[in-house]
Amino acid sequence: MTTARISTPPLPPTNPRRTNPTSLTIVLKLGTTSICDEQTHLPKLSTLSLLVETIVHLRSAGHKIVVVSSGAVGVGLRRLGLDRRPKHLAVKQAVAAVGQGRLMALYDGLFAQFDVPIAQVLLTRENLAERTQYLNACNTFKELLLMNVVPIVNENDTVSNAEIRFGDNDTLSAITAGMVNADYLFLMTDVDCLYTDNPKTNPDARPVRVVEDVGELRDKVTVSSPGSHLGTGGMVTKLVAADLATAAGCTTIITLSHPPLIPTILAEIQSHTPNTPFCPTHGTHFLPRPNAMMDRKWWILHGLKSFGAIYLDKGAVRAVMNRHRSSLFAAGVARVEGTFNAQQCVRLLTIIHKNDTETVIEIGKGLVNYSFAECLRIKGHKSSEIEGLLGYVDSGCVVHRDNLVITNRDVDVESIVLEGVSRRGSEEDNSPVASG
Numbered sequence: 061m062t063t064a065r066i067s068t069p070p071l072p073p074t075n076p077r078r079t080n081p082t083s084l085t086i087v088l089k090l091g092t093t094s095i096c097d098e099q100t101h102l103p104k105l106s107t108l109s110l111l112v113e114t115i116v117h118l119r120s121a122g123h124k125i126v127v128v129s130s131g132a133v134g135v136g137l138r139r140l141g142l143d144r145r146p147k148h149l150a151v152k153q154a155v156a157a158v159g160q161g162r163l164m165a166l167y168d169g170l171f172a173q174f175d176v177p178i179a180q181v182l183l184t185r186e187n188l189a190e191r192t193q194y195l196n197a198c199n200t201f202k203e204l205l206l207m208n209v210v211p212i213v214n215e216n217d218t219v220s221n222a223e224i225r226f227g228d229n230d231t232l233s234a235i236t237a238g239m240v241n242a243d244y245l246f247l248m249t250d251v252d253c254l255y256t257d258n259p260k261t262n263p264d265a266r267p268v269r270v271v272e273d274v275g276e277l278r279d280k281v282t283v284s285s286p287g288s289h290l291g292t293g294g295m296v297t298k299l300v301a302a303d304l305a306t307a308a309g310c311t312t313i314i315t316l317s318h319p320p321l322i323p324t325i326l327a328e329i330q331s332h333t334p335n336t337p338f339c340p341t342h343g344t345h346f347l348p349r350p351n352a353m354m355d356r357k358w359w360i361l362h363g364l365k366s367f368g369a370i371y372l373d374k375g376a377v378r379a380v381m382n383r384h385r386s387s388l389f390a391a392g393v394a395r396v397e398g399t400f401n402a403q404q405c406v407r408l409l410t411i412i413h414k415n416d417t418e419t420v421i422e423i424g425k426g427l428v429n430y431s432f433a434e435c436l437r438i439k440g441h442k443s444s445e446i447e448g449l450l451g452y453v454d455s456g457c458v459v460h461r462d463n464l465v466i467t468n469r470d471v472d473v474e475s476i477v478l479e480g481v482s483r484r485g486s487e488e489d490n491s492p493v494a495s496g
């Protein structure tokens with residue numbers, strides 16, 4: 061069988077956010093089907109034992125390991141004698157609460173054989189959307205790794221709100237990889253790699269070995285896997301995870317849940333000759349993006365859910381995309397949508413005229429200093445007018461440049477049709493000089 065290449069790059073560049081090149085930080089993600097039997101929900105002890113032995117081996121080679129483990133619901137189902145994953149969120153949360161303790165007991169029992177301490181880290185999307193909590197979680201990981209502890213991460217199912225749950229642990233593992241500045245994220249699953257189509261139904265499906273840009277995959281592979289009966293993720297969520305993690309500079313590998321493959325894959329990467337095509341024999345390797353995003357911007361883009369939108373006029377788009385990177389001022393806000401509070405994430409949009417139609421396009425995302433109601437009142441006005449309009453001033457700008465991430469640099473600024481509600485002072489306020 062031939063393999064498909066989405067690109068022919070040289071060996072993946074090392075993660076620019078890495079601090080210690082001799083010790084790799086590796087995140088291993090195991091889904092529910094790797095941990096529990098789909099029918100009986102009995103724990104897969106052989107896989108778990110191999111995982112623990114592999115981690116012990118990797119640690120002795122100097123690497124730091126974080127495990128993202130699903131399985132709380134699966135283990136809980138077995139404990140409660142239930143035969144299928146409940147549909148109702150509260151029931152699922154209760155089952156996860158029963159299973160999580162037993163899952164950790166299982167891990168602790170196995171790691172204790174090797175005198176390796178472990179820690180339970182339960183996270184929610186809501187926690188990570190709050191900058192202080194996000195940084196606290198990053199610091200906790202840092203200390204645990206310094207103490208030579210293996211953190212075992214899962215979603216805090218009991219408190220996760222239905223609307224903003226991670227839901228699948230693929231996304232959680234990518235966010236975790238970003239938080240610990242991981243070099244590698246292994247998404248371990250029940251298939252050996254990504255295929256161009258479903259190999260069970262299409263005999264012509266070929267394995268994809270190296271992916272340089274996850275976006276390129278859309279036209280080249282057909283991914284329909286919705287995941288197993290027991291877990292919630294599938295190949296689609298793995299691609300989303302690969303996109304997030306590679307944006308943070310982390311090489312992401314989809315591979316079979318057979319832990320001894322991990323050192324084999326790492327050895328293959330390390331023995332590769334620089335500047336020659338990289339043709340791995342196991343898994344699908346997603347290469348880190350060359351311009352890995354720095355922590356704060358990555359957090360704004362991927363850690364946060366957007367709650368509304370702010371439309372920028374032409375002058376504001378020009379200013380925020382300018383090489384001096386201006387902040388967004390009220391004068392450049394043409395329209396606001398949705399309901400958002402101050403310090404929440406909003407999408408930054410504009411409207412262009414193209415092929416006789418007006419199209420809304422995204423420019424980026426940002427953390428907003430004023431709520432939706434406040435933005436409605438100050439839009440189109442100079443910063444010096446904010447106090448008169450609101451009775452107070454929280455900030456001179458609507459989105460500070462440090463909290464603003466441009467996601468689309470291919471905007472033809474001249475085609476923007478929004479000129480703003482009021483042009484008073486827009487250029488003045490948005491000028492690079494007033495960019496603080």
Ligand SMILES: N[C@@H](CCC(=O)OP(=O)(O)O)C(=O)O
Nearest residue numbers: 091092131132133291292293
């Ligand atoms: N937090 C849940 C995991 C959610 C889930 O199903 O994840 P996955 O098996 O990775 O699709 C649990 O521990 O059961």
